[in-house]
Amino acid sequence: MARENKSRYVILGLLAHEPMTGYSIKKKIESSISNFYDISYGQIYPELARLEEQGLVVMKEDTNENGIVRKVYSITVDGHGQLQDWIAKPVEEEKIHYDILLKLFFGGQISVGENIEHIKAFRDRAATKLEMFEEFEATLRILLGESVDHAYYLLTVMFGKKAYKAYLEWADYAIDYLSEHKNKRGGCCE
Amino acid sequence: MARENKSRYVILGLLAHEPMTGYSIKKKIESSISNFYDISYGQIYPELARLEEQGLVVMKEDTNENGIVRKVYSITVDGHGQLQDWIAKPVEEEKIHYDILLKLFFGGQISVGENIEHIKAFRDRAATKLEMFEEFEATLRILLGESVDHAYYLLTVMFGKKAYKAYLEWADYAIDYLSEHKNKRGGCCE
């Protein structure tokens, strides 16, 4: 995590599809991969400037009828090359970095009830996300013929679906488990 | 992610169990929560100094028979209070931040074969981790009576088990899916 400057490749990846402004890059990320990736304007604009300097993207000012200027960026051949190199490189090892697990690991420091509340909140979020991914899946399966990209997008959505389904099942299990234990013995902190 | 200085609470959490040196804190993390949390010495030592300055831990120099000094840190009442406050606070929303999903989202930029290779590598890692979690589970179920902490530890292990099982199933599905597509149409980049 952190060493590789993913933001630059995500930006290049989106520009490989179509020219965009910094603002639209942000919006696109929010509407597509926000579940797997985050970015802020504080990263996008300086990164676009750097990419331009290095010749990986080119900027064209687009003035509309009202005289408002938008900076539209397009990917160059060099940029495309670096993008492909990055995508083809071996995938970084993944790690589960969830607050819930860290806090649960130290769960003995608070009451069983508080731990259950934490898991319930997690459970609700997982349920919402699962629904969302299921809707995405339905939509995508209809659009599937249109472009090869949709197949890859679908695979990421399927990951989300299967992952959150497992998370939800775990949460139900964990809540049951702790509820039982809470009843069996009074607990140290109840 | 990032705004809350988790490292300080993880350190406090471990010190709540027993006094430790910076070095042993690192080792403990590696042998227990390394799957859910990472830390480096570059974080531990300065953080311990800060915690001491703020009175959340106290340091005692422990000189052994050879005259070697170890700095052993213990948590204070204040430290314990802040630890509990943190654990009791609502859990941060979790996000799936996996390189594999980012690269797969841009999978159309490389060949189907390369994408399959990426997923296979992911699959193998998931299989290894799943096995590891299953072994942890078996060990923990035996030790379960010893301490309340083991129950919470078990829950995090169960999460790992269920998560990686789902990841593994997804990977098998994704490999099949792409293999089929590869055979159906030549693909743009094959």
Added chain:
DNA sequence: GGAGGCATGTAAAGGGTTACATGATTGA
């Protein structure tokens, strides 16, 4: 008139990794 979206940025601060630096002990 005001809210919300479009659009572009900067600056400070914080969190975290990597590399460097050092040195003793222990077991093979």
Added chain:
DNA sequence: TCAATCATGTAACCCTTTACATGCCTCC
């Protein structure tokens, strides 16, 4: 003797978030 483990730290650098700053347009 050599590698590994115990043990403590610093410095540079990078990535990222948050907050601030600005201004136009459109729709209600």
